[in-house]
Amino acid sequence: SQTIHQWPATLVQPVGSPLSLECTVEGTSNPNLYWYRQAAGRGLQLLFYSVGIGQISSEVPQNLSASRPQDRQFILSSKKLLLSDSGFYLCAWSVDRDQPQHFGDGTRLSIL
Template structure:
């Protein structure tokens, strides 16, 4: 079956510290992968998407970066976190463009 794993579930990090969030999918090949952020009480903002290994597109300028070292692995990183990076981060995958996303369970990041 097709599943998506995202970890950690919650994270509290001090300002200026690095960040690495990992997302992996199972049971599918060559998925489109996406990182979204959801601020409290707001909709989902697309941060990055990838249509293949090493292919990353950034949607908004920010303090974050993404990488896709393997077909089913998508990583969100930051060298130095800001308070404004706090939020709920969601990874999603999609095989082709005809169907909806499957989302991971999310990571609640609090920068203090």
């Protein structure tokens, strides 16, 4: 069966510090991968998606970036965090539009 792992679960970082969040998927090949952000009490905003290794598309201009160094690994990064980067970051995968996107447990990021 397929599983998705995200870490860390929670993170507290000072403004201006770097960021690296990691997501890995097991049990499937060549998945579509997605990074979403959810601000407190709000809906999901798609940040990045990837259809294959090294292929990244950005939906929202920001100081975040994403990379996909391996087929089932998706990384969200920043060189300098802003206060507005706080939120709940969710990674998701899919292989078939007739099936739902499957979400990881998320990373709760607080910027101080």
